[in-house]
Amino acid sequence: MDSKSTIKGRGAQLNVPNKFFELSHDMRDDFLEFCHKEGEESDKNKTLYLEVFPKTIVNKVESPDIGMAYSMNAYQGCEHGCIYCYARNSHEFWGYSAGLDFERRIMVKKDAPKLLEALLKKKSWQAHPIVMSGNTDCYQPAEKQFEITRQCLEVFLKYKHPVAIITKNALILRDLDVLKELSKDNLIGVNVSITSLSEETRRVLEPRTATIKRRLETVKTLSDNGIPVNVMLAPIIPSINSHEILPLAKAASENGALGIAHTIVRLNGAIGEIFSDWIHKTMPDRAEKVLHQIESCHGGTLNDSRYGTRMCGEGKIAEQINNLVKLARQKYFKDKVMPKLNTPLHEQFKDGQLKLF
Known part of the structure; x- marks a missing residue:
């Protein structure tokens, strides 16, 4: 990879046009050449945190092939920069690009704990596990500053409500005290995403995430403290990490994970171009x-929105991947x-307290 021609520390290398906008911004070669000659920066590559004020924080998930009924996202956009992330498309709803904007324009919902409470x-709310986060990582770098996820976990603990977490960041261990309290009443389940055992692969796929070593340590620490952990081998990308399924499953099991889940990569909407x-x-x-x-797993196209097949794919390569995951489950x-x-x-x-009468 030519470091001179790429944007350091980012997954996406461009901002694709927002499909909802008639006009788009284009970084022209003559402008880039001018900046180079003048010794000026054409792109400062900074992350901006932008506070937003939603009216609600918990979303009902209508998709029939997603294993959750409710989700909540304290942040929109994600600085982790995972190049394959399906959540990129949702950034267009906020008026931004699914490319670099998704990683550099982070919407922060400071009112999330109040809205959740x-x-x-x-009285009409019936308890059902709420997943943090169904879209963007609740322990992305912004959480270190804003601590919104921790505040929400404290609300879940206060009301003895079940919550599940999906993350690929070791920052979750900061909140081990709250997680342990939730686990006493079986109110918490954690899903740690690990897509490769190769640091070289991780750095290009997921540039601002925790290292593989730290993620495996996170699985072990959570497990050792009685917090149930599932490892997400997601997504599996043919010829990038598809050969690692069995070693990944073995490492997950040896560090205390109770299960694995997987999806086959799909590149919907703007993600295909990115x-x-x-x-x-x-x-x-x-x-x-x-x-x-990838196309062979999705009927000859990168863009697959068909319920029932979009996650697991179809065809010979998808069949091989799915069979390897089955074998991994049986073995480990x-x-x-x-x-x-x-x-x-x-x-x-x-x-907020036990009703005795």
């Missing part, structure tokens, strides 16, 4: 091979299972 106090541009710049020797193999997780989260306990805590 208001929901949990409603990923294609990225792979031709980072892995030019195998770019076309990878893209064609035969006698392990993630516990079902406790939902009945919450009803007694609508007012």
Whole structure:
């Protein structure tokens, strides 16, 4: 990868046009040449945190092939910069690009804990596991500054409400005290995303995430403290990390994970262009091979929105991947299972304390 021609510390290497906007911003070559001659920066590559004020924080998930019913996102956009991230498309709803803007324009919802508490106090609300985060990582770098996720966990603890977490950041260990309290009543389940055992692969796929070593340590620490952990091998990308399924599963099991889950990469909407541009710049020797193999998993296209097949794919390559995951489960997780989260306990805590009468 030519470091002079790439944007350091970012996954996406361009801002694709927002499909909802008629006009778009284009970084022209003559402008870049002018900046170079004048010794000026054409792009300062800074992350901006922008506070937003949503009316609600918990979303009902309508998609039939996603294993969650409710999700909440304290942040929109994600500085981790994972090049394959399906959440990139949602940044267009906020008026930004799914490319670099997704990594550098982070929407911060400081009112999330108050909005969550208001929901949990409603008499009409029936407890069901709420997933943090169904879209963007709740422990991305912004969390270190704003601590919104921690405040939300404290609300879940106060009202004895079940919560699940998806993250690829070791920052979750900062909140081990709250997580341990939640686990006493079986109110917490954690999903740690680990897509490769190779640091070289991680750095190009997920530039601002925790190292693989730190993620495996996170799985072990959580498990050692009685917090159930599932490892997400997601996404599996043919010819990039598809050969690592068995070693990944073995490492996850040895560090205390109770299960694994996977998806096969799909490049919907603007992600197809972003990923294609990225792979031709980072892995030019195998770019076309990878893209064609992804297409073979989704009916000949990078863009697959078909419920039931979009996550697991179809065709020979997808079949091989899915069979390897089945083998991994049989080999390393035969006698392990993630516990079902406790939902009945919450009803007694609508007012933040146990109702005795």
